[in-house]
Amino acid sequence: MKVDLLELKEDRIAFILSGVTAAFANGIRRACLSEVPILAIDELAIYENTSVLFDEQIALRMGLIPIQTNDLDIFSLPEECQCGENGCPGCRVDFMLSAEGPRMVYSRDIQFQDPDIRPALEEIPIVILSEGEKVVIEGFASMRRGRDHSKWNSGTLCGYKNLPLIEIDACNGCAKCVQVCPRKVLAIEENRVKAVNPVDCSLCKLCIDACEARAIKVKPILDSFVLTIECAGSISSRDLVVRATQEIKKRAKAFDTKLGELF
Ligand code: SF4
Ligand code: SF4
Numbered sequence: 382m383k384v385d386l387l388e389l390k391e392d393r394i395a396f397i398l399s400g401v402t403a404a405f406a407n408g409i410r411r412a413c414l415s416e417v418p419i420l421a422i423d424e425l426a427i428y429e430n431t432s433v434l435f436d437e438q439i440a441l442r443m444g445l446i447p448i449q450t451n452d453l454d455i456f457s458l459p460e461e462c463q464c465g466e467n468g469c470p471g472c473r474v475d476f477m478l479s480a481e482g483p484r485m486v487y488s489r490d491i492q493f494q495d496p497d498i499r500p501a502l503e504e505i506p507i508v509i510l511s512e513g514e515k516v517v518i519e520g521f522a523s524m525r526r527g528r529d530h531s532k533w534n535s536g537t538l539c540g541y542k543n544l545p546l547i548e549i550d551a552c553n554g555c556a557k558c559v560q561v562c563p564r565k566v567l568a569i570e571e572n573r574v575k576a577v578n579p580v581d582c583s584l585c586k587l588c589i590d591a592c593e594a595r596a597i598k599v600k601p602i603l604d605s606f607v608l609t610i611e612c613a614g615s616i617s618s619r620d621l622v623v624r625a626t627q628e629i630k631k632r633a634k635a636f637d638t639k640l641g642e643l644f
């Protein structure tokens with residue numbers, strides 16, 4: 382297996398994974414989407430809400446706010462916590478939100494008990510309050526996985542595609558393929574077409590249809606994939622991929638142990 386990094390930003394990572402099956406690449410994609418535990422607002426009690434929004438709408442908005450922490454590893458999943466799912470600082474963090482209009486209530490107004498915990502983005506609007514309107518809410522955030530509820534989805538846009546192989550033979554430099562390519566993959570250099578940006582090719586094959594000389598071939602490399610992973614904001618894209626692969630490894634080990642018990 383070989384990994385070639387294409388792009389690394391806080392919220393997005395792209396890399397080429399070679400020498401693996403489609404199932405393996407898809408396993409990493411799926412683990413990034415919904416198998417990495419993160420924090421999200423789990424339960425809340427609304428003591429006062431005189432805004433125009435129903436309690437349920439406010440609860441839904443608050444649940445979808447990505448939450449960051451300095452050290453995610455100090456939290457456990459509730460079912461793995463020593464408190465036996467009763468709730469303790471090891472598996473949940475309490476918060477309070479109190480605001481009075483006129484003003485917009487933003488994610489930054491949520492005050493977590495632990496100063497190391499905060500919303501990933503400060504200016505996510507929750508509700509607009511007019512003169513005299515008020516909200517008083519308290520609750521807690523806990524660690525779970527995206528498969529429990531989409532508010533715990535650690536990844537957002539996670540996808541993969543086969544790495545394309547573009548072969549050019551007896552090209553006459555007519556540039557018809559360059560004109561039809563929607564991804565700007567091709568360019569004319571020294572009277573011949575060249576694949577200047579093959580990673581962006583979507584394998585749409587419009588260039589093949591446009592080439593009267595039948596000089597261009599595009600096909601997928603079956604054991605190489607381009608993975609693009611975007612995170613929801615709770616953890617960095619790099620951390621997300623590392624934790625996703627650790628999750629896969631953990632389960633493979635558990636499966637191996639079970640097999641060992643059977644045979
Ligand atoms: S297959 Fe589509 S995206 Fe790829 S080079 Fe041809 S026209 Fe461009
Ligand atoms: S359409 Fe065919 S001949 Fe024309 S530039 Fe593209 S590959 Fe070359």
Ligand SMILES: [Zn+2]
Binds near residue numbers: 465
């Ligand atoms: Zn606990």
